[in-house]
Amino acid sequence: MTAPCPSCGQLDQVQHVPAVYYGGHSYYRGQGPTVAVPAGDGVIYTSSEVSGVTVTGVARALDPFPPRRRSGGLVAGVVLLLMVGSCFLWLPFSAVDDPPPGGTGGLVLGFALLSLPSVCVFGATGTLIWLYVRRVREYRRRRAGIPAAQALWQQGWFCHRCGGVYLAQGQLMAPARFRELVGEAGGY
16 A cells, blocks of 8 residues: 655655556457449448557657667668678779779779778768667666666556655656656666
């Protein structure tokens, strides 16, 4: 059992934070709108199945997990840059058959200038790989902190009358501040 809310002194509208969080998720499934599709001389009626999750604002504010990041953008960038850089690699080899005027110095300078785009593209690819490795390390660090964050999160109590969260023997705080404390406990 918990102590009453430190702000209003009541216990009737107090609920455990995990119960508020999980109770704020509603799953739905149903039929979508019916669509008429012409097929030959007749019409076929079809409908799609619709499903999803709705989350209340309070449940979203009490989410104990770190915000999710989009994935796949860096990998797609690396693949694209590698393909472009590979195409640029053919430029220096195309200049070998037709030497520029100026002898060997002109040949070396031309080779270096034609190699510059591929060197830049491969440098950018290396930077994206470095960013990807950093993101993976950050993700692992966040995942390692989730048990500590959940331990603090499960100690919280939410007062529906005041709209705040408190820990046992603690002061009432806004859900955003509680989420910050949970994040600090988890290291994210």
